[in-house]
Amino acid sequence: MKRKEAGIKFYIFLGAFIIVALFPFYWQFVTSIKPADEIFGSGFAMWPKQLYLKAYKMVFVLRPFANYLWNSLMVSSLTTIYAVIVGSMAAYAIARLHFKGKAIIMGLILAVSMFPQIAIISPIYLFMKTMGLRNTWLGLIIPYTTITMPLAIWNLTTFFKKIPTSLEEAAKIDGATPFQAFTKVIMPLAAPGAFTTAIIVFIAAWNEYLFALTINTAEKSKTVPVGISMFQGRYTVPWGEIAAATVIVTVPLVIMILIFQKRIVSGLTDGAVKG
Amino acid sequence: MAGVILKDMDKTYPNGFKAVHGHNLEIIDGEFMVFVGPSGCAKSTTLRMIAGLEEITGGECLIGDKVVNEVAPKDRNIAMVFQNYALYPHMTVYDNMAFGLKLAKYPKEKIDKRVKEAAIILGITDLLDRKPKEMSGGQRQRVALGRAIVRKPEVFLFDEPLSNLDAKLRVHMRVELTKLHQQLKTTMIYVTHDQVEAMTMGDRICVMELGVIKQVDNPIKLYNEPKNKFVASFIGSPSMNLLEGKLTEEDGKTYVTTSDLKLRIPEEKAKKVRDYIGKDIWFGIRPEHIETDETAKDKEDNYVTVEISVVEQMGSEIFTYFTAGTDQQTARLEPAAKVEAGKKARFWFDTTRCHIFDKETEENVSL
Numbered sequence: 171m172k173r174k175e176a177g178i179k180f181y182i183f184l185g186a187f188i189i190v191a192l193f194p195f196y197w198q199f200v201t202s203i204k205p206a207d208e209i210f211g212s213g214f215a216m217w218p219k220q221l222y223l224k225a226y227k228m229v230f231v232l233r234p235f236a237n238y239l240w241n242s243l244m245v246s247s248l249t250t251i252y253a254v255i256v257g258s259m260a261a262y263a264i265a266r267l268h269f270k271g272k273a274i275i276m277g278l279i280l281a282v283s284m285f286p287q288i289a290i291i292s293p294i295y296l297f298m299k300t301m302g303l304r305n306t307w308l309g310l311i312i313p314y315t316t317i318t319m320p321l322a323i324w325n326l327t328t329f330f331k332k333i334p335t336s337l338e339e340a341a342k343i344d345g346a347t348p349f350q351a352f353t354k355v356i357m358p359l360a361a362p363g364a365f366t367t368a369i370i371v372f373i374a375a376w377n378e379y380l381f382a383l384t385i386n387t388a389e390k391s392k393t394v395p396v397g398i399s400m401f402q403g404r405y406t407v408p409w410g411e412i413a414a415a416t417v418i419v420t421v422p423l424v425i426m427i428l429i430f431q432k433r434i435v436s437g438l439t440d441g442a443v444k445g
Numbered sequence: 446m447a448g449v450i451l452k453d454m455d456k457t458y459p460n461g462f463k464a465v466h467g468h469n470l471e472i473i474d475g476e477f478m479v480f481v482g483p484s485g486c487a488k489s490t491t492l493r494m495i496a497g498l499e500e501i502t503g504g505e506c507l508i509g510d511k512v513v514n515e516v517a518p519k520d521r522n523i524a525m526v527f528q529n530y531a532l533y534p535h536m537t538v539y540d541n542m543a544f545g546l547k548l549a550k551y552p553k554e555k556i557d558k559r560v561k562e563a564a565i566i567l568g569i570t571d572l573l574d575r576k577p578k579e580m581s582g583g584q585r586q587r588v589a590l591g592r593a594i595v596r597k598p599e600v601f602l603f604d605e606p607l608s609n610l611d612a613k614l615r616v617h618m619r620v621e622l623t624k625l626h627q628q629l630k631t632t633m634i635y636v637t638h639d640q641v642e643a644m645t646m647g648d649r650i651c652v653m654e655l656g657v658i659k660q661v662d663n664p665i666k667l668y669n670e671p672k673n674k675f676v677a678s679f680i681g682s683p684s685m686n687l688l689e690g691k692l693t694e695e696d697g698k699t700y701v702t703t704s705d706l707k708l709r710i711p712e713e714k715a716k717k718v719r720d721y722i723g724k725d726i727w728f729g730i731r732p733e734h735i736e737t738d739e740t741a742k743d744k745e746d747n748y749v750t751v752e753i754s755v756v757e758q759m760g761s762e763i764f765t766y767f768t769a770g771t772d773q774q775t776a777r778l779e780p781a782a783k784v785e786a787g788k789k790a791r792f793w794f795d796t797t798r799c800h801i802f803d804k805e806t807e808e809n810v811s812l
Contacts, residue, residue, distance in 0.1 A: 336531035339498050344545035344592070345519035354544075358535040 195420070202226070202413035209409050225410035226418070234389060235415060238397035241386075243422070245307050245393060246375040249314040253371045254364055256315075257322030258330075262352060264323065265330035266338075276324070283320040287380050298385050305388040313381050318371040325370070329363025330356070365430045373423060394419045447509035447522070447599040448474040448632060449495060455503030456490055456656075464490050466656045467504060472634060477626050479647035480636045483679070487656040488636045489604055495634065496525050496602050508600060524593035525602040528609060530585045532577040532592075538564075539573040542591045563594040566628070583614045590625070603635040607642065619645060640680050644668070652676050674807035677729050677800060683764060685800070686735075686774040688728045692721045692801070701728045701801070704770045708747050711797050717811050718801045726810075727802035732764070732777035734795040740779060741793035748793050756786045765790075 201209055205222040208215065229235045264272065294313050303309035333356060341351035357364070379395045386392055392400070398415045401408055449472040456465035464487045472478045480488040493499040495506055497518035505512050513521050533541050539560055546556045564570045567587045577585055586606060593601055603622075607615045623646055626633055637643055643650045644664045651661045652675070660672045671677035677685045690703035692710075699715035699722065701708050708728075710718070718726075738748060754773070757764040763778045767790075776792060784790050801811040 334529060334531065336527045336529055337533065339496075339518075340525070340527060340531040340533075340592075341544075342498070343496060343518045343523065343525050344596070345548040346544075350548065355533055 198413045198416050201409055202417050204410065206410055222410075225408075225414035228408075228411050229415050229418065232411075233397070233401070235394075235397060235418075237390065238392055238394045239419070241307065241391060242376060242394040242419070245310045245314065246372050248307065249311050249318065249375040250368050250372045252311065253315050253318045253322045254368050257319055257367065258326050258357065258360065258364060259352075260319075261323045261326035262330050262356065265327050266335070276327075279320045279323055283317060287317075291380060291384055294381070295384055303385075305386050305391040307391075309385045309391075310375075310378075310382060310393070313385070314375045314378060318374050321374075322367045322371060325367045326360065326363050329360045333359050369427060369430055372426060376419075376423060448472050448476070449600055449634065450507040451491075451495075451504070452507070453504035454491075454494065454501055454506055456487070456494060456499060457502045464656050465494070468658055470651060470658060470661060472632060474632055475630050477623075477633045477635065477646060477648045479643040479650045480634065480653060481638065481640055481643035481647075481650055481679075482653035482659075484638060485655065486653040488638075488653050490656075491653070492525075492602050492604055492634060492636045495600070496523055497521050522599045523602055524596045524598040524600075525604065526586075526589045526593050526606045528605040530577075530589040530609075532585055532588055534577050536576070537573065538569065538575050538577075538580075538588050538591075541577070541588055542595050545592070545596050559595045559597075560591075563591045566594065566625070567591050582610050583618065586610060586618060590622075594625075594629070599632065601629075601631055601633040603633065605636055605638065608637070608639070615642075622646065641682060644680065650680075652679060654679075670809070670812055671800065672809050672812070674727055674729070674802045674809070677802070677809065681731060683732050683775045683777065685729045685731050686769075687802075688770045688772070688774070689804075690726060690728045690770075692718060692724060692726055694722050701726070701796075701799075703728060706749055706769055706794075708749075708794050708796050708799075709745075710799070710801075714797065714799065714801070714811050721801065721803070721810060725804040727804060727807065729800040729802060730794060730796070731798065732775040734798040735774075735776035735778075736793045736795065737778055737782045737784065738791040738793055739782070741795075744793055747796055748791055750789055750791050752789050753784055753786055756784050767792075 200216065200218065202225055203221055203223060204215075204218040205220065205224075208218055208220075208222075264276065298304050298309045298312075303312070337355055337359070338351045341355045342348075346354065377395060378393075379399070382393045382396045383399075386396070394415070398412055398419075401412050401415070449470075451468045451470040454465060454468040455463070457463045468491060480491060482488050490499055494501050495508070497513065497516065501514045506514060508521055508523070533544065536544065542560045542563060543556050546559060551559075560573070561570070564573055567590055569584065569587050569591060572580060572584060572588070577588070580588070586609075589606070606622075607618050610618060619642060622635075635642075635646060644667075647664055649661060649663050650667055652659045652667065654675050660667060660676045662670075667676060667680050671680065671685075674687065678687060688703040688706065690701045690706075693700045693702050699710040699712075699718070701710055749769075751767040751769060751774075753765055753767050755766040757766075758780070760780065762780055763782055763784065765776045765778055765782075765784050766773050767776070768774065778784060799811070800809050802808065803810050
């Protein structure tokens with residue numbers, strides 16, 4: 171059957187969708203390069219009359235924004251690494267082992283992520299306070315991994331289930347220990363799943379606001395979303411700086427997705443079995 | 446090199462299902478043994494138990510003179526080829542073949558030598574840099590074989606390795622495998638559901654049904670002297686004609702009487718089944734032992750007129766289907782035989798080659 175060509179209407183809707191999706195980001199970017207009088211000035215200008223890059227400088231000079239970025243980067247990266255490693259081991263076990271109550275366990279794991287954050291923030295805050303983990307990276311990594319783990323496990327389990335068991339059996343006969351079979355045969359094949367999971371977890375941790383706001387209140391340990399929200403003074407809202415900071419924090423995410431995009435292709439198992 | 450011995454080997458699953466019922470089998474060192482049977486006969490399970498991929502729940506499995514019940518697959522000195530090849534898709538052909546040797550920490554030069562030797566044997570030297578997805582089914586199958594060969598195992602295990610290939614390639618690979626066995630002279634255990642593969646490849650064949658070994662013999666003995674009705678019907682294509690009937694005696698002659706046939710059993714056979722006169726039996730005769738009255742002229746008796754339903758001209762022979770008793774029966778005739786669908790024909794049944802099976806036990810009582 172001949173594949174149907176996309177018509178003009180398709181492109182109109184596609185264009186409209188892209189504009190709607192990207193306009194907020196564009197507006198944020200334009201705002202970040204406008205001087206204050208243009209931001210507050212009258213009119214709806216799609217492009218600044220004069221280029222004004224001072225907001226970017228102000229973000230780093232006036233505020234400890236580099237520090238926020240560092241905190242966010244470390245918390246998100248460590249969360250991602252931990253969630254993917256532990257999540258893949260758990261998912262592998264769930265995908266491969268036969269045990270009773272598998273469906274119940276999967277349900278419980280999912281239930282963990284269903285609590286509204288506001289409902290669990292108090293106990294978590296008290297826990298962190300008692301453990302002396304407030305204003306530390308660990309104080310955020312623990313709740314973040316808790317929230318993201320269900321997603322990691324569910325996502326990875328589906329990937330592991332797709333990998334034929336005969337590959338592990340072949341590895342076993344070839345002399346691999348279960349751990350070697352996991353690291354040398356299974357993980358490389360589950361890599362697309364691991365990358366997808368890593369991106370989702372990283373973005374969730376990078377953008378998280380409520381826990382960060384509550385647990386890490388000291389200036390030195392704030393993350394980016396909290397940091398930006400504190401830009402606002404009593405009488406002023408520095409829109410230019412906020413916009414500049416927003417643009418900056420989006421960059422690592424875009425870079426990360428561009429790097430991993432090619433790896434998030436399924437079909438890496440092509441050729442493993444059958445023809 | 447080593448043989449394999451199964452002693453009362455059982456497999457009972459945790460849910461209580463008994464898949465393997467006390468297998469007793471001795472596979473001689475250097476032998477090509479084929480496990481054959483319909484699906485669900487536990488042939489693969491038996492193979493996987495020898496490989497160490499399934500737990501042995503009763504009895505013993507010996508490789509060489511060592512009981513391997515509790516030995517890990519990697520320490521059993523075996524290599525296995527899977528039905529779906531199970532190549533590592535992220536590795537090149539070279540790495541696929543070298544994987545086991547690398548894990549065993551062989552020196553690089555030795556690995557290289559072994560992989561290249563195996564590649565030459567299998568004719569895949571120019572594929573060594575490819576990934577599995579860049580190869581055809583036949584090529585992948587060769588790589589899977591190569592991965593087994595490089596390990597120089599004492600026993601090769603094949604789990605329906607050719608069933609994913611197309612018919613032509615399957616025949617080709619069948620010959621290659623037989624050649625490989627002649628070259629390596631290593632014990633090979635080969636699982637298949639295809640009785641043609643079993644007949645053509647095996648030094649001996651082990652026929653299984655529902656977790657029970659029904660007969661172990663060389664192909665020709667299995668074909669000519671099936672010990673029971675199951676083996677008789679499973680081995681051979683088209684399969685043996687089986688008719689329900691009764692043994693009777695008239696004027697000192699023994700007859701088998703079915704719903705619409707009456708055939709005399711020659712004296713020599715009749716002696717063996719004397720105890721069954723007057724009893725219900727299964728009468729079995731292979732399609733090639735039914736002839737037209739043109740090729741079988743001037744026989745004393747055992748001519749039967751039947752109505753032919755279908756004629757399949759194969760070129761080298763003709764399969765003719767007719768109804769006798771309740772089931773459709775087959776005759777394998779000379780290519781020049783004059784038979785036509787819908788017409789009647791007069792067939793001669795060569796009862797010197799027939800088999801009589803006990804109705805209850807289904808054992809062959811005419812051997």
